[in-house]
Amino acid sequence: MVRIVLDAGHGGKDSGAVGNGLREKDLTLDIVKxxxxxxxxxxxxEVHYTRTDDRFLELSERAEIANKLKADYFISVHINAGGGTGFESYIYNGNVSQAAIAYQNVIHSEITKAxxxxxxxxxxxANYAVLRLTNMPAILTENLFIDNANDAAxxxxxxxxxxxxxxxVVGLEKAFGLKKKAKPQPQPQQKTSDKKLYRVQVGAFSDRKNAERLVEELKQKGYPAFITD
Incomplete structure (x- = not known):
């Protein structure tokens, strides 16, 4: 069993970074879900969340949740700000396990591909509290810049x-050797018209196989999806 804690950065009175009509706390919650x-x-x-709604948690509380659960891995999701662009990831700048370094290498690579x-x-x-206070390997991802118009789009x-x-998820799959369930979980039937149609553009991926794999993931969840070049 692999126990993973997903931490949506900010929340409640702490909106995080804001820009271009977006709030970091909303985006991070959407992504972790x-x-x-x-x-x-x-x-x-086994998946656990530090929050599943718009509430404020101290950084120490987030780490405490993971520590009490004796989690195998902790992921804190954030959106950057400060005028830059792009994606970056962090692990603690103090003593960390070789596993933490290896997991960062794999997960960072898969996110940039996706x-x-x-x-x-x-x-x-970096010396971020959620990385310093967690007892297990941990990563913090900064997914684009909210105050950059192109990133915000x-x-x-x-x-x-x-x-x-x-x-x-693909990073976690490779880092921990995760295997797909033999049968998908039964889901209530919905009319295709009730669901959002996903159009996956190959050009948005560095590798066409990643685009094809995302389409399959969406189809397995019952969402109509197709690829365009």
Whole structure:
């Protein structure tokens, strides 16, 4: 069993970064829920959240949740600000396990592949509280810049947020050797017309196989999806 804690950055009175009509706390919650939904398709994965609604939590509380659960991995999802562009990830800049470094290498790589033509700002280390206070390997991802108009345009796309989530999940799959469930979980039938149609553009991915895989993920969840070049 692999126990993963998903942490949506900010929340409640702390909106996080804001810009271009977006709030970081809303985007991070959306992304972690998408990650959790995708992880439900894997065997032996136990998913926990630090928050599932718009509430404020101290940084120490977030780490305490993971520590009490004796989680195997902690992911804190954020959106950047400050005038830059692109994606970057962080692990603690103090003593960390070789596993934490290895997991960052794999997960960072898969996210950059999934989100396509976006600047890779690199794998970094920092003294962030949620990385310092957690007892297990942990990563903090900064998924584009909310105050950059081009980045914000991507963040307003539900498909792009799905690609971010997908990158996190494929990274976890490879890092922990996760396997898909033999049979998908039964889902209530819905008319196709009730569901959002996903159009996956190959050009948004660095590798066509990643686009094809996302389409299959969406179809398995009952969403109509197709590829365009």
């Amino acid at each position: 998408k990650i959790g939904n995708l992880l439900a398709e894997y065997e032996g994965v 989100i396509g033509n976006v600047k890779d700002r690199g794998k970094k280390r 991507k963040l307003k796309s539900d498909q792009f947020l799905q690609q971010i989530a997908y990158g996190h």
